Amino acid sequence: MPLTPETRRKVDQIRDYLYGGGYPDPMNNAEQLAFLFYFYLAEGQDRDNVSRARISATPYASVFDGDWVLKNPLNAPQEGQKTIPAERLRWSIWARALSGENLVRFARDEVFPFYLEVAGRSAVNFLDGARLGIDDPTVLTQIVNLVDELHLDQADADTKGDLFEHVLRQISQAGELGQFRTPRHIIRAIVRMIDPQIGETVYDPAAGTAGFLVAAYDHIRLQNSSANAVEEVELDGKPVRRGHGDQLSAAKWAVLANQTFYGNDVDPKMVHLATMNLTLRGLPRVHIRRRNVLTTTLDAQQKADLGLPQEGYAVVLANPPFSGRLDKDRIVDDVKVGTTTSTEILFLKYMMDSLKAPSPQRGEGGGEGESDGRCGVIVPEGVLFGSTGAHKELRRQLLENNRVEAVLSLLGGVFQPYSGVKTSVLLFRKGGTTERVMFLHADNDGYKLDARHDAPIDEDDLPGLVAAFQDRTELAKHWAQWQSRHSREGGNPETKEWAEQWWFATAEDIKANDYNLSAGRYRPLSQVQAEHRDPRELLDELAAIEAEILAEVEALKVSLSENRL
Numbered sequence: 001m002p003l004t005p006e007t008r009r010k011v012d013q014i015r016d017y018l019y020g021g022g023y024p025d026p027m028n029n030a031e032q033l034a035f036l037f038y039f040y041l042a043e044g045q046d047r048d049n050v051s052r053a054r055i056s057a058t059p060y061a062s063v064f065d066g067d068w069v070l071k072n073p074l075n076a077p078q079e080g081q082k083t084i085p086a087e088r089l090r091w092s093i094w095a096r097a098l099s100g101e102n103l104v105r106f107a108r109d110e111v112f113p114f115y116l117e118v119a120g121r122s123a124v125n126f127l128d129g130a131r132l133g134i135d136d137p138t139v140l141t142q143i144v145n146l147v148d149e150l151h152l153d154q155a156d157a158d159t160k161g162d163l164f165e166h167v168l169r170q171i172s173q174a175g176e177l178g179q180f181r182t183p184r185h186i187i188r189a190i191v192r193m194i195d196p197q198i199g200e201t202v203y204d205p206a207a208g209t210a211g212f213l214v215a216a217y218d219h220i221r222l223q224n225s226s227a228n229a230v231e232e233v234e235l236d237g238k239p240v241r242r243g244h245g246d247q248l249s250a251a252k253w254a255v256l257a258n259q260t261f262y263g264n265d266v267d268p269k270m271v272h273l274a275t276m277n278l279t280l281r282g283l284p285r286v287h288i289r290r291r292n293v294l295t296t297t298l299d300a301q302q303k304a305d306l307g308l309p310q311e312g313y314a315v316v317l318a319n320p321p322f323s324g325r326l327d328k329d330r331i332v333d334d335v336k337v338g339t340t341t342s343t344e345i346l347f348l349k350y351m352m353d354s355l356k357a358p359s360p361q362r363g364e365g366g367g368e369g370e371s372d373g374r375c376g377v378i379v380p381e382g383v384l385f386g387s388t389g390a391h392k393e394l395r396r397q398l399l400e401n402n403r404v405e406a407v408l409s410l411l412g413g414v415f416q417p418y419s420g421v422k423t424s425v426l427l428f429r430k431g432g433t434t435e436r437v438m439f440l441h442a443d444n445d446g447y448k449l450d451a452r453h454d455a456p457i458d459e460d461d462l463p464g465l466v467a468a469f470q471d472r473t474e475l476a477k478h479w480a481q482w483q484s485r486h487s488r489e490g491g492n493p494e495t496k497e498w499a500e501q502w503w504f505a506t507a508e509d510i511k512a513n514d515y516n517l518s519a520g521r522y523r524p525l526s527q528v529q530a531e532h533r534d535p536r537e538l539l540d541e542l543a544a545i546e547a548e549i550l551a552e553v554e555a556l557k558v559s560l561s562e563n564r565l
Contacts, residue, residue: 003162003233007150011166014146021139026170031269032133033167034276036147039115043090044153045284063118064090072109089114095144100137103144108132126275126288129268157282158242161214162235164280168209168273169236169454182211182319182378183453184236185446186414189462190317190376190425191215193406193469198224198252200260200314205293205350207263210274212317214281220256221245237456238446257285262308264291294346295330312356312373312430319378320347322421325554337397340390344383348394348426351375352402355430373430378410381422381544384517388552395515399507403429406438406469409519412540414445416453421547422540424519427469437510438472439519440465440502461501468502479504486524498524 018029046063053060067083070076077084088094089111098106112132119127134140152160171181191212196202202216222230225243232239248256261278265271265288274288289306303310325341335350355373383391384407398404408425415421428434446460447453468475482498505522513521520541 003159003166007159007163008166010146010150011163014143015167015170017139017142017146018134021134021136021142023134023136023139027269028133030167030171031272033143033147034164034272035112035115035127035130035132036144037152037164037276037280038127039111040091040095040147040152041279042115042118043092068110068114070110071113072105075106075110086114091148095148099141104132104135104137104140107140107144108135126271128271128290130272152280157280158233161277161281162233164277165235168277181209183414183445183447184211184215185238185462186378186410187211187215187317188219188240189466190378190408190427191219192466193408193425193427194315194317194374194376196220196315196317198248198260199255201309201356202261202315202317203313203354204263204318205316205354206318206320206347207265207274207288208270208319210263210277210288212319213261213263213274213283213286214277216315216317217256217261217281217283218242220260221248224248224252236447236454257283261286262313263288264293266290266292293350294326294335294343295332297332297334309356313354314356314373316351316354316373316375316377318347318351318375320344320351322380322423337394338388338390340388342390344380345390345394348377348379348383348398351377352398352428352430358429358431374405375426375428375430377426378423379426380547381424381518381541382548384424384519385521385544386548387514388548392514395517398426398428398517399434399510399515401431402434403432404434404437404517405429406440406472407517407519408440408465408469409442411442411445411449412536412543413449413453416449416451420543422544424517426517434507434510436476436504436506437517438469438476438502438504439522440468441519441523442501465501468500475502476504 014033015026015029018024023029023032042063049060050062052058064086066086068086068089069083070081075084076082094103094106094111108131112130116127116130132140134143150163152163155163165184168181196216196219198220202213204210204212207213222241222243222245224245224247226246229244229246231242231244233242234240245253245256261283263274263286265274268290271288271290275286278284278286278288298306298308300310321343324343326343326346328339328341331341331346334353335346337345337349340346352375355375358372383394386392404426406425406427408427410423410425412422413420414423442461442465444457444459444461446456446458446462448455448457486498503522503524509522510516518541520537
């Protein structure tokens with residue numbers, strides 16, 4: 001069942017009530033809605049658990065059994081009463097019976113503590129630190145009533161997930177750590193290129209709202225759907241194919257739900273949002289942990305206790321924070337690259353090390369199978385051409401100890417309204433040595449390049465670039481033939497201009513250019529192309545260079561200050 005305009009209208013109405021009621025922060029509002037959605041759905045999930053336990057004759061105690069010790073005496077039905085039946089913590093009872101001050105007091109002092117205790121019994125308490133932020137009696141009453149009218153228990157998992165994505169779209173500012181919501185059409189393109197398979201582990205070390213994990217889940221389901229189980233839905237004004245996974249066995253569904261997806265985030269709000277996003281889509285057992293992977297490590301026993309893969313992950317997908325630096329004393333040795341404290345470099349090093357090594361049967365010869373670890377990560381442009389020792393060393397490790405398959409250059413402004421930073425996507429496999437790199441360049445991504453970047457347009461290079469990447473082996477032959485003819489005929493730009501939005505460079509050429517991985521460095525430009533190069537692209541490159549210079553100046557200031565001490 002697709003997300004209807006009426007449902008969207010109700011979600012927008014919730015947003016308007018919050019804004020009008022004095023709650024203007026969309027991040028906090030999304031988090032509060034995540035809590036309310038969880039409270040609403042917990043009742044139905046508990047009911048399903050009770051039914052399954054009865055059918056399978058396995059023990060299970062409802063979370064609503066027994067009594068609840070009141071935290072606030074004012075919530076007692078009668079003076080002096082210390083407890084109430086836990087049944088009264090069901091959404092269908094308190095949310096539909098209380099209003100005004102009574103609702104605020106009961107939700108704040110009983111509902112939140114109750115569900116914090118319930119969540120605390122699981123392996124990971126995603127509600128850790130949760131509290132009621134909507135304390136205006138009129139506003140909370142309106143919001144609770146509107147959430148109740150969404151009838152989430154009657155919607156399928158995809159519809160509930162799409163509804164929550166509509167909520168997340170309202171978040172229009174970057175976080176304090178430089179993180180921001182990745183456009184879903186960019187995520188889907190990267191996932192199609194990496195192509196995760198059923199039975200593989202998928203990991204996002206900077207999960208945000210779990211966009212990459214959700215897209216990987218949708219991709220695997222579509223791969224395992226018959227023609228009759230595939231539908232076309234509209235997402236962000238564009239048609240998207242979605243499969244229901246009818247060709248997956250019960251055992252494979254269990255693997256998909258319990259042993260496939262993993263993630264972390266340092267921000268507790270993101271942990272809350274990611275967990276709700278996954279729960280609404282039918283993945284309540286996927287645990288997003290609050291962890292900074294750059295400052296903490298896990299040994300083999302800790303991984304075993306947490307149910308994490310020991311040998312690394314088959315697929316790593318991420319858009320780590322672009323900005324920020326860490327105290328050098330907090331950075332763990334495993335991710336260090338020289339003396340840099342730049343998070344985008346440290347994250348890339350961590351992801352390289354987190355991938356599953358090639359299997360002994362395949363070795364490191366660089367075949368095109370899907371059994372070895374592979375990564376798709378969005379990086380700021382400066383990572384590709386930065387001239388510091390750390391930048392060069394990271395790129396050397398990337399090329400000489402892994403197989404860099406492609407660099408997808410995204411258009412500047414693709415992350416509006418959060419940031420205008422120029423970015424690219426690195427696609428690589430664990431192990432072996434890079435022989436050649438495919439470069440792909442997007443001028444349009446299907447949305448108008450303005451301050452909001454959310455109005456659909458017809459021009460979209462991404463589908464063609466994804467197809468080109470998937471056909472890269474054959475296209476490499478075509479490229480070699482063009483180069484040979486171009487060389488034999490004197491390289492006349494008037495007759496042999498390269499018109500494709502993809503090209504290749506050998507590892508030797510890249511090494512000779514200080515391991516520079518910027519797509520523009522190797523683009524075969526004719527005189528005509530050079531004279532008409534898009535000024536926006538030039539400005540993006542200049543902005544990236546300026547950002548790199550400023551970052552290094554700041555680092556030098558810090559170093560000089562420390563030396564004085």
